Amino acid sequence: MATEPEPQGPARLPLGPQAQGGRRAGARSAGVAAGRLAATAAVPGVQSMQSVQGGGQGVQGVQSLPSRTGDSTPDWLEPAMAANGIGSFDWDIRRDLIEADHRACAITGITGTTFELNSEAFLALLHPEDAPVVRRRVERAVAELGQCGAYYRTLFPGGELHAVRFRGRVLADAFGRPSRMVGFVWDATAELHKRADAGRRAALREDRSRFIKEAARALSEAVTVRDVARVFTELPLPGLPPDGLVLAALEAGRLQILGASGYRREAVAPYDRMPLEPFQPAAEAIRRRQPVFVASREEYQERFPEAWPRAKDTGRSAWAFLPLVASGRAIGLCVVSFDDARELDADERTLLSTLGGLVAQSLARARLHDAEHELAAGLQRVMLPRTVPAVPGVTTAVRYLPAGSGLQIGGDWYDVVPLPGGHVGLVIGDVQGHDVHAAGIMGQLRIALRAYAAEGHPPAAVMARASRFLADLDTDHFATCTYAEVNVDYGVVYAVRAGHLDPVVRRADGRSTVQSVVGGLPLGIGTAQEYQVTRFSLDPGETVVLCTDGLVESREMDLDTGMARLCESVAGELPTRGQDGTDPIEELADRIAARAADSAEREDDIALLLLRWDGPEGGLAAQQLRRRIGQADLARVSELRGELRDALRRWGVPELIDTAELLASELVTNAIRHTDRDAMFTARLYREDGREPRLRIEVEDESDLWPKRRTPGEQASSGRGLMLVEALADAWGVEPRGSGKRMWFELSAGEVA
Structure with missing residues (x-):
């Protein structure tokens, strides 16, 4: 005291x-x-x-008082x-x-x-x-x-x-x-009370000043309209705790309730999207762009008699209607209400008016953000394929994660293209830039590349044509891309890479490796760029993972570290198919996406595409390889030899690789040189109980001209093909067909382990 x-x-x-x-x-x-x-x-x-x-009782010389x-x-x-x-x-x-x-x-x-x-x-x-x-x-x-x-x-x-x-x-x-x-x-009773009142007023002013600072900070951090509504309805107003708070946006002459506290849901619902009628206090506040304060129920009834029948059922006795004005335009309304009659003083009215201004600016900014986000999301949905087509023999999963800042739209895309002959094409790409222009170029390039692939062009031609298409657009943009054609029957992948990341392959035993693919220049750099094809094979259950650089590279993480993290995410055990029917590949896609940076921190958008080769029914793909060799496509013969080597290694008969490759090359070359039609190559491995595995290779053509066994001279440069087949094969022969013929040979492996 x-x-x-x-x-x-x-x-x-x-x-x-x-x-x-x-x-x-x-x-x-x-x-x-x-x-x-x-x-x-x-x-x-x-x-x-x-x-x-x-x-002592007295002091000498001191007068008594x-x-x-x-x-x-x-x-x-x-x-x-x-x-x-x-x-x-x-x-x-x-x-x-x-x-x-x-x-x-x-x-x-x-x-x-x-x-x-x-x-x-x-x-x-x-x-x-x-x-x-x-x-x-x-x-x-x-x-x-x-x-x-x-x-x-x-x-x-x-x-x-x-x-x-x-x-x-x-x-x-x-x-x-x-x-x-x-x-x-x-x-000093009055004096002390006056000092106490002054102290309380000073403390209240300090609390209000602190409240305004905290409210400004919280509203500045609110990004979306929902965030603004949450912050407003949770604000603890100092000195005048309200019993009800309502935040509404003005849309086409109607008030849309964005958030409310202190009211039952059914009490607020009738006001949502209600027309703003001129006799309401809310309409007066918005029309005058000035707060309207009502201190009692009697005052409300006197000033707004037409609106009173609806307001009297709310149970409130005092109101403050605060218009939200941003850039000279009314965009909404705040309603602060009290259960008891209350005459707000000048400081309280100033506080509420200041709060209304802060909410208005934050709401305007949040509405702009939501509109931009919706525009970006809608544009991205249009640019990306709505659904991924289902192709028998493979299972796919896709993910797209927008960047955490900016317009949240960019040039990353993915696509799955069904191809002639039952094959499937995989596309992953990224157009330079992170804006609407990049997204527009991405849409054009995706459609063009899809068209080239659907026409049946081989992967190298698809990529070369796409590069010329982008260069002809004259946009000063380039794009990186990986295109892979998957033979669904045999699990062989033909991949072409234009400045993009190598794919990652998840093997059947759970290991993951980066699959090296020969790279070329990004699309759009030149019109005469040629691309090389890299072939690799999949066993049933193995998965190819394609992604854009936003997943594996950032300011805090270099590319090598990112690829190592990606391989770590891809490897390991996967859950079996759940009771809800969720495929394990979806679980794998979620696991990879979860390792990406948080949406608030991510600098680039991310496209992710996964394909698992399931193989034909019955698992016959593991013992059969079938390819068509074009008449003028001599390079296909070299590719076929590589595929045959991979197939025999997967089938567990590597001891047959050298002989089978030599004899198959002789039969295919013979069919192409001596006919004017395509040739069909088929390799099958037969396994019978108690007997050695037996490899049968067949080459079909449409020529009626049968091969003749010759005895070439010592200096002859040809004529030894059938001699090699006869010498090295366990059995061989020629069979007529309806049109053309079938040449074949068989090789036996060692004892079955």
């Missing part, structure tokens, strides 16, 4: 007798001149003159003290006796004109919390021969609690020892 700090020096009292030229002398006049300070100073801890001075009376105040000072309600007191430290005039008695709550109390009796009159404070301050003043003062509370006989303020000074005798304390006392 005692909140006033003690002064550091002696008080100046120009009205005291010493200021009048020393009219009164002696200790009595000196006490009056220095004293009459403030509040009734109880003397704690000092029991008597003996305890302060160390003994007569008892004080109610009329002892000089005539020239009394009117001033009476007009200001100030009483005086005198505490004789030697005798431990406090005397006061009639005004001090009234202020302290003691009946009578004067009173005489010792220090302990006086302290007993004070509030228990204030007595120790007064005691300490008086003790220090006595010890230092200084002055002191404080507020304290005292209880009047009628039970009323009053606040009193005192100011006193300790006087010394001729030997410099404390002799008495004199001072003033006055009622």
Whole structure:
């Protein structure tokens, strides 16, 4: 309670007798001149003159002080003290006796004109919390021969609690020892309440200032309209906690409720998308672009009688309608309501108006963000294939993750293209840039590349034509891309890479490896670029993973680290098909996507494409290889030899590779050279219980000209093909067909393990 700090020096009292030229002398006049300070100073801890001075009843040369009376105040000072309600007191430290005039008695709550109390009796009159404070301050003043003062509370006989303020000074005798304390006392109840009210108002202003800062920060961090609604409905308004909050957006003359708190859902639902009628307070606030405050139900009924029938059922008694104005245009409304009638003061109205301005700016920014995001998402949905076609023998999974900042649209894309002959084409690519222009180029390039692939062009031709197409667009953009044609019957992949990432292959045993593919320049760099094809094979259950660089590269992660993380994500065990029918490849796609950076941190969008080769029904693909060799496609013969080597290695008969490759090459070359049609190559491995595995290779053509076994001379450059077949094969032959013929040979492997 005692909140006033003690002064550091002696008080100046120009009205005291010493200021009048020393009219009164002696200790009595000196006490009056220095004293009459403030509040009734109880003397704690000092029991008597003996305890302060160390003994003795009198001091030689010190005039004894007569008892004080109610009329002892000089005539020239009394009117001033009476007009200001100030009483005086005198505490004789030697005798431990406090005397006061009639005004001090009234202020302290003691009946009578004067009173005489010792220090302990006086302290007993004070509030228990204030007595120790007064005691300490008086003790220090006595010890230092200084002055002191404080507020304290005292209880009047009628039970009323009053606040009193005192100011006193300790006087010394001729030997410099404390002799008495004199001072003033006055009622400080109103003063203390005023100070308390000022303190509360200052604290409230500080709370409101802090609230505005925190609200501004929270609203600035709100990205979407939903975020703004959540922040607004959770704001703790200082000093005026509302009972209801509603945030609504103005759309085509209707109010769309974005968020509400303090209301039941069914109470708010009728107002959602309600037309804004001119007689409503919300309409007046939006029309005038000024807040509308309604302090009571009676005022609402008087000012808005047509709107009152609907408002009276809400149970509220006071409202504040705050228009949300951004860039000079009303975009919504905030409603703050109270259960009890309430007249908001100027500070409260200013706080709510400021809050409305903050919400308006945040809502405008969030609506723009949502509109841009919806535009980007819609454009991306149009550019990317809606569904991935189902192709028998393979299972695919795709993911697209937009960047975490900006327009959230870019040039990354994926595609799955069914091809003639039951094959399937896989496309993954990334157009340079991260904007709408890049997305538009991506859409054109995706359609062109899909068309080239669907026409049946081989992978190298598809990529070369796509590069020329992009160069002809003259967009100053390039694109990276990987195109892979998968033979669904045999699990062979023909891949072409244009400046893009190598694919990752998940093997049947759970291992993962980066499959090296010969690379070429990105698309659009030149019109005469040629691309090489890399062939690799899959066993049933193995998966090819294609992705864009956003998954494996960022400012915090280099490409090598990213590819290692990708291989780690692809490898390992996968769950079996769940009860809900979820395919394990979907689980794998989710696992890979989960390793990508958080959406708020990701710098680039990500396209992800997975294909698992399941193989034909019955698993025959593991023992059969079938290829068509074009009449003019001599390079296909070399590819066929590589495929045959891979197939025999997978089938577990590597000892047959050299012989089978040599003889197959002879039969295929013979068919192409001596006919004018395509040739069909077929390799099958037969396994029978208790017998050695048997490889049968057949080459069919449409020529009726049968091969003739010749005996070439020593210098002849041809004519030894059938001789090699006869010498190395376990059996061989030629069979007629409806049109053309079939040449074949068989090789036997070692004992079955």
